[in-house]
Amino acid sequence: VSTEELAVQEAVATAGRVPRTGGRLLSRRSDAALVRAAQRGSADAVEELFRRHWPGAHRAAWLVVHDAAAAEDIAQEAFLSALRALHRFDRRRPLAPWLHRIVVNRAIDFARARALRREAAADAAEPVAPDAPSALDDELLAALAALGPEQRAVVVLRHLLGYAPGEIAAMLGLPRGTVNSRIRRGLDALAEALER
């Protein structure tokens, strides 16, 4: 069993345990309370915030970039950026949109840049993790991959993370009409690809 597999087993084994702070279940506390605790140095609060927000951030990054190693990097860097800025974070504002904005904008940048530059040649080393799942939902992935990164991003923000078009417009710095048209065109393209 490799070190990485052991780490995964350990993570799975500890996944059901919810940390407590001061006798209160952290899982019942709001994001704002957890941010306040994290600002005061609580590692348990940081871990609970990570547990809540990592799945959405990681999945969103992966659906936009379609590259497992890059998605991991993007989501991880978003969390590290959030940590670096934690001391000046305004607790009156929700954490998730801020985090998702970092993730999706970085993912769009990565996807654009990758389209512009040639990736590693065949003699480069193997990537950190395989890039795509083998069979399940290949059609949906292929249809998503056929969209441009900006269209993928708005579809992911709308249908995976559940943001309203106005919120997406604010996160991406786009007019609301542009977001609406990108969502509509993205869904049309997906429907067409999936019906083929």
Added chain:
Amino acid sequence: MSDLGRRLRQLPLPGEAAARERARRTVLAAHAARPVARRRPLRALAAPLAAALLLLVCALTAPGQAVAEWLGVGGPARAVRDLVRDVVQPVPTPRPVPAHAAGGALPLGGRLLVAGARGAWVLDRAGAHRLGAWPAATWSPRGVYVAVTGGGALAAVDPAGRVHWRLARAHAADPRWAPDGTHVAYRSGRELRVVYGNGTHDRLLARRAAPVAPAWQPGAPHALAWAGRDGVVRITDADTGRELWHARGGHVTVLAWSADGRRLLAASPRGGRVHDVSAHRGAALRLARGQRLESAAWAPAGHVLALATRSRGRAQIALVGRRGPLFSAAGRLTGLVWSPDGRWLAADWPTASQWLLVRARGRPRVETVATTRGRGAAGRPQGWCCVG
């Protein structure tokens, strides 16, 4: 399409559990390492208040202006003008003292990495240790590995010279390890490329890069400064390829960041410019007529910039803003690097077949280390690692 959200949530992510665990550990480690902000007692505020009062006096009085310049408040432009005035005339400097240790041993603490046409070496108190036939090298952030190029390859070797990983790349040169250890940037011919610190995920970052070593921005570990053949200096996010900043600078042969990541020196042998990247301003680095810049290095703390220059067959090392050179001698001085504690400067003195060690703070002192059997240039210092 009503079930699109559910299908997106159910798509299997490759390596999801392992990625989550790696990220969880990284995030918690980063949180544990961050400084916790504490309220400062009134007594601790006394020094900043006194400094603020001093600056106010500096601003309001003519003699205070000189004090402000001495404090560095006058900015790099004033300091550079002072340097230009100082470096025109050769000034007597300490005579070099040969180091007593034999076999290319470093008479000071730490490990000095040198590389050149004869290969790469690590010098420490025990002597010189050859890493192999690598003409360019750079330390990893904690000195555990050395990234090297040569023979159509980029590689990571340990300080004993054992190859940890190797990547075949034609004309690989100028490797630079990112401050957080996650990336190594290097040039491959005209391409600027970036590879993960473990040798995987090698990729092209830019075409048409000038033959200048790129420089990672301290404090922003994925921001890389590099010079293009179009005369533009750019800062690019190595993860996304996004351009973060640029400046048209003409011919550039040296890129160097100050320790706080705010100031970027972009220079050629005829001078250059110190860019304050965060404030979008800068100051020209002008040299005297006939003087050529050989090498430049920022101190590991603060904004002290050391320059090695050459004029009419004489070379000297000086600090910007400090009167008089630290050392002056016939020939050339290149490959200027600071010791990790900021007390010493090392340089290659090929004219004398020696590596030069110049004390930059306190009482003047200069020591030399003989290169291999005195046959000219044996390699330029590439980095000085890990004292204490």
